[in-house]
Amino acid sequence: MHPALLRALDQLNHLVLGKENQVQLCLACLLARGHLLIEDVPGVGKTTLAHALARTLGLDFHRIQFTSDLLPADILGAAIYDRESAKFSFHPGPIFAQVILADEINRASPKAQSALLEAMEEGQVSIEGETRPLPTPFFVLATQNPGDQVGAFPLPESQLDRFLLRIRLGFPDHAAERALLRGQDRRELLANLPAVLDPARFMQLQQTALAVSVSDALLDYLQALLAASRTDARFAAGLSPRAGLGLLHAAQAWAYLQGRTFVQPEDVQAVLPALVPHRLFPTVGLAAPADDWAARILLAVAIP
Numbered sequence: 001m002h003p004a005l006l007r008a009l010d011q012l013n014h015l016v017l018g019k020e021n022q023v024q025l026c027l028a029c030l031l032a033r034g035h036l037l038i039e040d041v042p043g044v045g046k047t048t049l050a051h052a053l054a055r056t057l058g059l060d061f062h063r064i065q066f067t068s069d070l071l072p073a074d075i076l077g078a079a080i081y082d083r084e085s086a087k088f089s090f091h092p093g094p095i096f097a098q099v100i101l102a103d104e105i106n107r108a109s110p111k112a113q114s115a116l117l118e119a120m121e122e123g124q125v126s127i128e129g130e131t132r133p134l135p136t137p138f139f140v141l142a143t144q145n146p147g148d149q150v151g152a153f154p155l156p157e158s159q160l161d162r163f164l165l166r167i168r169l170g171f172p173d174h175a176a177e178r179a180l181l182r183g184q185d186r187r188e189l190l191a192n193l194p195a196v197l198d199p200a201r202f203m204q205l206q207q208t209a210l211a212v213s214v215s216d217a218l219l220d221y222l223q224a225l226l227a228a229s230r231t232d233a234r235f236a237a238g239l240s241p242r243a244g245l246g247l248l249h250a251a252q253a254w255a256y257l258q259g260r261t262f263v264q265p266e267d268v269q270a271v272l273p274a275l276v277p278h279r280l281f282p283t284v285g286l287a288a289p290a291d292d293w294a295a296r297i298l299l300a301v302a303i304p
Contacts, residue, residue: 001259002205008056008196009257015052015189016045018176022167024257025274026053030202031209031253034164034246035120035140036276037105044169046143047103048186054099057202058195060135061099063122066108068153072115079128090128095119098135098199102142106152113159116140120162133158157281164246165274209256210249214263217304221265222248225272228300229280236281237292243279250275265303272298 012023026049029036038046054061064075077093094100095115105113118139119125124133138197143164145152160166180186185257222244230238239247250271255263273294280293289299 001257002208004197004201005257011056011193011196012049012052015186015193016049016169017179017183018172019045019049019169022169023049024254025165025167025271028250028257028271029165029274030137030139031206031256032164032249034250035162036142036170037160037163037166038141039146039166040145040168040170042145044171045186045201046169047101048190049061049169050101050103050141050143051190052193054101055190055193057099058198059098059137059139059202060199061101062097062101063101064094065103066105066112068107068109069292070108072112075112075115076119076125076127081174088128090130090132090286092132095125096132096134098137098139100138100140102140104145105142105226106144106155109153109158113153113155117159117162120159137199137206140154146246153285157216160278161242163278164250166278167274190206203212209253212255212263212267213261214248214252218263218265219248221301221304222251222268224301225268225297228297229276232296232300234296236283239276239279243275247272247275251297257279269298 009023009027012027012240013020016023026036030053036050038049040046051061051063064070073093075093075095077091077095079088079090081087082089100116100119103118119134119138123136123138124131126132140163144155171177225247226239226244232238247268250268251263254270255261256269258267260267276294276297
């Protein structure tokens, strides 16, 4: 693994205690050029982790607090009439940054949520009949509260599919919570967090990660997993081709973080649980715990 990535992981793990696997999944997601969804109850460090990722990687970021009255123009920007020039001039919204922290994204209406669709897929926005490119690299780091909480709107399937990985932090274990209670305030640590990388260097690392070798046998295994999700009667629909590409790239990034130059089946298995649950939906009338779906797919396919 590149020394800068080791420093980044170490810095993130010192801020977000006891969540080494989730932190590594976050970094793999960004190396794979994917967007990240962090879902959990309030107060477990979702926003802190998103802030820490942007600062550690040296990326320019904007925070958008999603609320029920948020409008698409509040995200994308709008053309405002200037009396002096007698013309409309475009005022860019907070979407024009390398990292967008979409905080509590499921507290906004579906209309506001849809403002992110084009940006997440194509790295651009179309406003007032003109297409405007977004900065590179561009990531959406979104946090959301459980859907059964008051004031939460479900994210549409089309938007969920644009998030490469979804993770949950959960409560810290006893040792991590004790260190948190005795340690320095996380907000103070976050304010003084130095950048370990810069945008240009991080984009180079992305290219290196996505150049990790993938054998034909590994692609056979990956395609078998996709096929298993599509033929399982418990799912209304299987994993999409976009999900297949995302699984490949996430596995390459995970292998790179393990210091390998080739992808193993274990790399696919490591990222699959974070890629599956938000993309698959049960058949009508069938209730099943989403967190078990990745395990069921893995059990259905033999390792080559």
